[in-house]
Amino acid sequence: MNIEDEEKRHTIVVLVDNEAGVLARVIGLFSGRGYNIDSLTVAEVDPVRRLSRINIVTTGTELVIEQIKALLSKLVPVHRVQDLTIEGPHVERELALVKVNGDRERLIQALRIADFMHARLVDSTPGSLVFEVTGSSDELDAFISLVEPVEVSRAGVVAIGRGEMILDGTAQDDG
Amino acid sequence: MTAQQTIAQPPADTRSMTGAQVVLQALLDQGVEVIFGYPGGAVLPLYDALFQQKTIHHVLVRHEQAAVHAAEGYARSTGKVGVVLVTSGPGATNTVTGLTDALMDSVPVVCLTGQVPTHMIGNDAFQEADTVGITRPCTKHNYLVKKPEDLARIVHEAFHVASSGRPGPVVVDLPKNILMGEAPYAEKEAGRRRTYNPRREPDPARIEEAVRLLARAERPIFYVGGGVINSGPLACALLTELVRATGYPITLTLMGLGAFPAGDPQYLGMLGMHGTYEANMAMHDCDVMVCIGARFDDRVTGRLDGFSPGSRKIHVDIDPSSINKNVPVDIAIVGDAERSLEAMLEAWKRVAPTVDRARIAPWWDQIERWRAVDSLRFRQSGTAIKPQYAIKRLYELTRDREPFITTDVGQHQMWAAQHFRFEKPRRWLTSGGLGTMGYGFPAALGVQMAHPDALVINISGDASWVMNMQEMSTAMQHRLPVKVFLVNNGYMGMVRQWQDFFHGSRRAESYMDSMPDFVKLAEAFGAVGLRATTPAELDEVIERMLATDGLVLADIVVEEVENVYPMIPGGAAHNEIKLSPEDDGGHEPISEDGMVLV
Structure with missing residues (x-):
């Protein structure tokens, strides 16, 4: 190719x-x-x-x-x-809400994964948990594959340049 | 909220105006003299305002598609913005073909469409259509005016966007309540926008690089398109000066005809699918190609991997998205053709003050050998008129009057492009990108509106022409003395040619059965109808057509199954050009890749 x-x-x-x-x-x-x-x-x-x-x-x-x-x-x-x-160098982050359903044992398992992968618990019912996870798209993929969710909502990538690189509406428009 | 409350600082000398008056004032400030349109419920306030003034002349068409083509004809023959006014719903949807045509061929058009009142938008109201949604992909930009205070700015901005950068069509959708309510006026300057600044000035370093490459070339060619004509008469004059200063050959695209004088010995004719042998062979074999204001269209390049394989390519275009789109180039210059040509000419005079004829002499020898093939030759024999002969005679009998020529789409279009020769820009108007049958006649009406005393000829085909023949009525009403030269072969000729070449001569639906008697048709509209059926009658019919005041429809009955040559079949490269039926090898099947191309 x-x-x-x-x-x-x-x-x-x-x-x-x-x-x-x-x-x-x-x-x-x-x-x-x-x-x-x-x-x-x-x-x-x-x-x-x-x-x-x-x-x-x-x-x-x-x-x-x-x-x-x-x-x-x-x-x-x-x-x-x-x-x-x-x-140039930049950072990319994504946010996802991840819902896990199941029995007590399964939910405890999900909480353990969430704990070491820095996902935050934002809602719970007796049979379900919803986690908020932010990070690179790869980190989100990894979390999602580990907890085997029933439903996922992802926000999509937001990105910004590092350091001096600034995207500003006025810079070149005045010409 | 009333409009009154929103006027922050009404201009001291402006009495309160309705939205319709604001639109009209904006048109006047933009220098608009002619509008092509068709009234309806949603635009009645604007028609009422038009009725009460004398400066702007309104041309009532018979179908909204024709209004856009007429505006295109007006724009392309003058360099000014063409203006269209139609109503909501079907009025707006009927403009879509014309808008797409203007987008593809970079024609500046502002199309004002009526819309149902803002509070009814989205309710499926009578004659409601999502006009900005429908026209978004077929305009350069479009607007829905929702607030009276935005109205004047948007109309001015529409003209600015349509006419600057790479020109194109702009739609302004006008809800009826905005037209009827009060609205503040804003001057022309309000239509400048910070986000929109097309680059005009080329990068001097790139110009220098390009000219140095050009000065070393041994087999150079200029490949020039309609962008130079759009840039203006000065750009065309600078092009001619540069090409003559270099002594290099030049070929023009279908859209570029007239950008360089056809009578000049350095001109190789049109290139592309039905271009001349010498133009296509020179494109294929060149070592340096300078493309200015053209876009490497598939009709020009043929098979991409066989397109000019050994050349370094320079591309000058005002539209950055046209560069490296189909063909990767070595030197890209983003800028206006006029400014770029001026800079190139200045650099050329410095870098290569004298033309080195010896360096390019072998190249010219080769080109002259290709030229000697005489690829546009045809034989007028027998009792039927050959279509090429008809167009050639029309050219010879009208060339002194520098006519404006519009065409429709198909075989007659290609023969006109091959056999009509243009010494000046803006004399040739054809639907190149979209290939819109029915373009030519309304476009001719637009040309004639702009040039009342000029000779305006619509070279058409029988199938194309009936697509907008209702515009006979428009021409009669506005006393537009357009001459229609109908190359009538009874077929959709180009469709028939492709069926014969590529589909086993199975002529599915390409015969035009039950066509009208065109002479009687002309007479029914109050125009003059003429007919020629033999070569002996041809000249006399042309002379009578030219001598007749007013609208003439000349039915030129020609050989039924003539084919357009030369031809580069779809999926073939420039050097695989077919010159004549004998050259065809009995229509050998083209590649599968080629068959899927249109």
Whole structure:
């Protein structure tokens, strides 16, 4: 296989004006061209300037990833696009709520796993427990496979650059 | 909440305005002179405002799709933004084909659509459609105006977005209550947005690198598309100057015809699936390719792994997402064609002040040998008119009047592209990307609106033309003297050609049965109908068409089963070009990979 044809996972963050339809534009760009979205999170991060931050995890060849970033940058409400996988060191975290059902013995077992994997118990009933777990996607995968849950709700990846790398809406927009 | 409360600082000299008046004022401030549209319930307030002024001329079409094509014709022949006004629901959905066409071919269009009042949106109200949802993938950007205070800014912004960067269509969806209520006005400057800044200035280092590579080339070629025409007449003049300064050959895409004068000896003709032998062979064998304002479309490249395998590629484009999309390039220059060409020309004069003819002489010798093949040749023999001959005669009899040519889609389009030669930009309008049958006639109406005294000819085919023939009525009402040159072979010719080549000559549904008598049809609309059926009649019909004031439909009955050559079959490379039926080897089956291509 050609090195250019190799598919790679990328974490891309997009800073956008928080206006109606902006998420549909981003998603439509992926679905309309058959690109993958492995994970997607959106929330307003600057209420004064009404900026939202979208974190996208996607998989594709180098050409496809370049295309995705160019297309995202072209959208009118987009301030900045940053490919954290390429642009530098960053941290990624994900949150999941994980429900385990079963008898007393099974629940105690789950509590032990939760304890050494730093998951937090957030709800319990006589026959079930709900854990909150945060960490890298791999850490979440590991926890989930160990406790054998009946239901999982994952928030998707949020990511941020380390140190001096700051994604700010105003930096390049004034030009 | 009333609109009144939201006006923070009403301009001192502005009396209170309705939303409809605000839209109209914004259009006037944008310099709009013509609107193509069709009224309906949701846009009545805007039509009422239009009725009470004299500056903007409204052209009533007979179908909303035609309004968009007419606006495209207006825009592409002038460089200005084309404006469309339609009602909600079916009015809006009927524009979708036109909007997609404008998106694919980078045509600046602002389409104002009516919408049900904001409080009824989502209720499945009468003539409600999710217009922003439906048009999101077929516009450059779109808006639903929900607040009166956003109205003026959004209309101005729509014009800015449509016309800047890589141009494209923009939809503004206008709920009826926004049009009827009061709204504050905002000046043009309000339509600038901090997030949207398409890059125009090329990177000087890249320009230098590109020109140095170009100056060393032994087998160079310029491959130029419609982006240079979009950039403006100055960009075309700079291109011509640069190409002449280098002494290098140039080929143009379907969309780029006219960007460089066709009469110049350095011009190799159009490239691509039905391009000339010399253009395609030169693309295949070149060592340095300079692509400016084109996008390596599949109709241009043929099979990608066989596309110009030995060349270093330079790509200049205003749209970063067009670069490295289909073909990886060595030097990418993001910027406006005009600015980039200016910089390249300046660098060229410094780097290579004299043309080194000896370096490229063997290349030109090779090109002349390819050119001698005369790949566009045809023989007019027998009693039937050859379609190529019809178009060639039309060209020869009209070239002095520098006509505007619009086409529909199919064989006639390719023959027109091959045999009509354009010395100037913006004279050639065709649906390149989307391939929209029915584009040509309404586009011609838009051209004629912008250029009332010019000769505007719609070269069409029988199948394409009937797709928007209702616009005869529009042309008559607005006294638009468009000349329709109908290359009538009784088939969807290109479909029939592909069936003959690739599907065992099984001509499924490609024969146009029960077509109207086009002469009588023209007469029914009050236009003039003419017909030529033999080569001897052709010139006289063309002369009579040109001498007739007003709308003319010339039915040119041609040879039924002529094929377009040269042809690079789907899935083949440039050097696998077929020149004539004899060259076909009895239509050898093409590869399976090729068969799936359209």
